Amino acid sequence: MPAALAGHGSLDLFATDLYLDCRERSVIQALRRLVPLASLDRLAARHSQSLAPERVRSFPAFAWLYRRRLAAARTAGARTAAWLWGGARFCELAARLLRPSQDTVYAYSSTARELFLAGHARGMRLVLDHATAPRRHEMRLVEEEAERFAGWAASPERDDMIDAYHERQMAEAALADRIVCASSFARRALIEHGVPAEKIRLVPLGIAPRFFDVRAEPGGAAALRVLFVGGDGLRKGVGYLAAARRRLASRRIVVKVAGDLDLSAAALRTLADDVDLLGPVARGRIFDLYRWADVVVLPSVSDTFGLVVLEAMAAGLPVIASENSCGPDVIRDGVDGFVVPIRDADAIAARLDVLAGDPGRLKEMGRQARRRARFFAGPAYADRLMAALSGA
Numbered sequence: 103m104p105a106a107l108a109g110h111g112s113l114d115l116f117a118t119d120l121y122l123d124c125r126e127r128s129v130i131q132a133l134r135r136l137v138p139l140a141s142l143d144r145l146a147a148r149h150s151q152s153l154a155p156e157r158v159r160s161f162p163a164f165a166w167l168y169r170r171r172l173a174a175a176r177t178a179g180a181r182t183a184a185w186l187w188g189g190a191r192f193c194e195l196a197a198r199l200l201r202p203s204q205d206t207v208y209a210y211s212s213t214a215r216e217l218f219l220a221g222h223a224r225g226m227r228l229v230l231d232h233a234t235a236p237r238r239h240e241m242r243l244v245e246e247e248a249e250r251f252a253g254w255a256a257s258p259e260r261d262d263m264i265d266a267y268h269e270r271q272m273a274e275a276a277l278a279d280r281i282v283c284a285s286s287f288a289r290r291a292l293i294e295h296g297v298p299a300e301k302i303r304l305v306p307l308g309i310a311p312r313f314f315d316v317r318a319e320p321g322g323a324a325a326l327r328v329l330f331v332g333g334d335g336l337r338k339g340v341g342y343l344a345a346a347r348r349r350l351a352s353r354r355i356v357v358k359v360a361g362d363l364d365l366s367a368a369a370l371r372t373l374a375d376d377v378d379l380l381g382p383v384a385r386g387r388i389f390d391l392y393r394w395a396d397v398v399v400l401p402s403v404s405d406t407f408g409l410v411v412l413e414a415m416a417a418g419l420p421v422i423a424s425e426n427s428c429g430p431d432v433i434r435d436g437v438d439g440f441v442v443p444i445r446d447a448d449a450i451a452a453r454l455d456v457l458a459g460d461p462g463r464l465k466e467m468g469r470q471a472r473r474r475a476r477f478f479a480g481p482a483y484a485d486r487l488m489a490a491l492s493g494a
Contacts, residue, residue: 103208103231105152106308106484113157114204117196119168119188121160122149134384143385161195168192182237182263185212186270193217200224206491211271218277229491230278234406235291238268240337243404243426247336250445254336254369272296282490284407285428303490306431307407308483309475313416316389320396320419320468321461325354326454329395329419330377331388331410332402335363339401339424344376345447346399346454353458360391392417396464397457402427403444415439416475420467422453432478438471 107113122130127149134142168188175181193209193216200207200220207214207221208229218228234240241264248255272295275281281302283289293299328347332338340363347357357377363370373379383391392398398414398421405427412432414421421439423429433439442449457464476482 103487104157105150105480106487107208108153108157109481109484110488112488113153114201115159115199116153116157117159117161117192117199118148119161119192120145120148120165121158122146123155124149134386159196159199161192164191164195178257178259178261179263182261182267186263186267189213189270190216193220197221200226208491209274211274212267214274215270215277218274222277227280228278229280229282230274231282232271232275232288232292232406233284235288235404236268236271236295237264239291239295240404244337247339247341247403251336251341251369254341254365254372256364256366256369275301280491282487285405285431287404287426287428287430288406304431305483305486305490306428306478307409307412308480309409309412309416309478310480313413314472314475314479316392316413316417318393318395318414318417318419318468321465323396325356326458326464327394327396328355328357328454329391329398329414330357330359330400331361331383331391331398331414332400332408333362333364333382335361335365335369335373337402337404338363339403339444340365340373340377342401342445342447342450343399344373346450347376349447349451350455350458353455355454355458358391358394360388388413389417392419395419396468397422397454399450399454400424400427400429401442401444401446401450411439412475412478415471418468418472420457420464420471422450432474434470434474438467438474 104113104116127146130142130146171184175184189212192213197217197220206227207217209217211232211234214230221228275297282305283302284307289302289304330340330343358380359377360380360383362382392414398419400408400410400423402424403426408427411421411423411428421433423433424444425441426444429441433441435441440453
């Protein structure tokens with residue numbers, strides 16, 4: 103997003119908690135080659151070649167303290183309390199950067215309220231990027247999943263801070279002049295919670311050019327190779343993928359699951375009967391898995407976007423994604439993938455069965471997916487974002 107604004111000459115300052123300069127990033131990249139950890143991948147991503155250094159302000163001391171608070175949180179309520187503290191403190195720091203020459207504040211959900219209040223007092227326009235569904239909406243869906251898959255949740259305790267978090271999100275939405283959503287699922291959720299539809303603009307996320315360097319060759323193996331990538335297994339619907347695999351026991355289908363699923367030991371044992379659990383995987387290994395796969399499945403029950411969809415399509419893989427993700431906004435159903443209802447293992451199984459039985463169609467859908475992903479490459483995303491902000 104900041105790179106898109108910079109490319110259009112509209113970025114004055116980008117404020118973030120942690121950012122690496124070129125020298126620091128070089129050090130992290132050298133460490134990644136020695137120790138391929140997912141945490142180092144995430145840290146190395148805290149840099150953009152598209153941003154001039156003078157346009158960036160970061161707060162590393164705050165970032166360190168914030169991560170300490172999150173690490174110390176032992177319950178869902180304590181974790182949410184840490185998020186609330188972090189959002190408010192970051193806003194206070196960022197508000198000090200406001201200048202008379204600036205006319206717009208663009209901030210993300212849960213890290214906007216105090217910054218918006220400061221900007222409103224200066225007569226600035228306020229744009230909220232609602233990068234998640236409302237917390238109460240998402241937790242309702244996840245709690246329903248915990249009931250459907252009894253004993254699967256690693257931490258089944260209730261979040262006693264969810265109301266405070268939800269109230270913060272709704273206060274930010276009320277202050278905003280315009281709200282940007284990445285998916286129609288997020289838009290529906292906001293409207294359900296009382297946010298006026300006329301405030302909301304739908305702007306699917308963009309994808310960096312480097313993802314097109316990965317090239318898969320679907321249909322090249324005797325068995326259909328299915329890949330799931332994501333954390334938070336209940337929310338991402340991994341149980342429905344496993345159930346779909348069981349329904350297709352007569353087919354030669356191999357399923358690999360990459361990510362920290364945050365599930366109980368009993369749930370992981372159950373899943374291991376149907377899929378190959380890889381655990382957390384570093385970014386470089388994810389690219390290797392895209393090259394291995396024939397199709398990616400993301401059966402999320404609540405997923406405001408799901409960048410794995412675009413990443414897989416850029417690599418040339420068809421994707422089966424649920425309607426509660428970016429699937430309806432990105433995938434052309436039956437052309438470069440399939441959109442399925444949530445909680446529908448039968449629908450997933452039916453689509454996998456089609457692909458397993460028709461290698462020619464699998465390959466063509468992969469080619470179409472790669473073409474479709476170009477529509478969401480960086481410059482196109484920047485144009486759509488600026489169009490959504492026009493008049494804000």
